[in-house]
Amino acid sequence: MKKILPVAAICSIFFIGCGGAQEPAAEAPAEGGAANELVSGYDLANGQEIYDTNCAGCHAEGVLNAPKTGEVEAWTARIEQGMETLIQKSIDGYTAEGNMPARGGNDALTDEEVANSVAYMVKESM
Ligand code: HEC
Secondary structure (H helix, E strand, O other): OOOOHHHHHHHHHHHHHOOOOOOOOOOOOOOOOHHHHHHOOOOOHHHHHHHHHHHHHOOOOOHHHHOOOOHHHOOOHHHHHOOHHHHHHHHOOOOOOOOOOOOHHHHOOOOOHHHHHHHHHHOOEE
């Protein structure tokens, strides 16, 4: 299930070249410098691919109490934990209000792929 990248996502991957121009908020929340800074070390294109095939099943619609991607209120406090914590919890899995399976339930994913998909979700949810 490959989707064509929306303009905002392409912009976010090459954000340096976008010069802070405001994209119309089609589905992603307004982009801020803080989000770019947080996810700057990650491969967001790979992250989106991993997300689409492994994470969207729960995180697109909030299945099993999963925080919905793009729903800023659901993510603000989570993002405050910091990228490293978010990534580690995604690798190990954890249970609080719901059940986040280790590596989204796909043991074949590398730590790096999980990290990229977390970065993609964070980027879309700030
Ligand atoms: C089977 C459903 C399911 C799948 C698939 C899934 N998640 Fe989750 N995820 C959850 C649920 C439920 C929570 C909330 C758990 C809670 O807070 O109790 C969650 C929470 C999270 C959080 C927030 C962590 C925090 O500290 O608040 C991150 C980040 C995350 N998932 C990343 C991912 C990534 C990356 C993938 C794909 C590789 C993925 N998830 C796939 C169900 C899922």
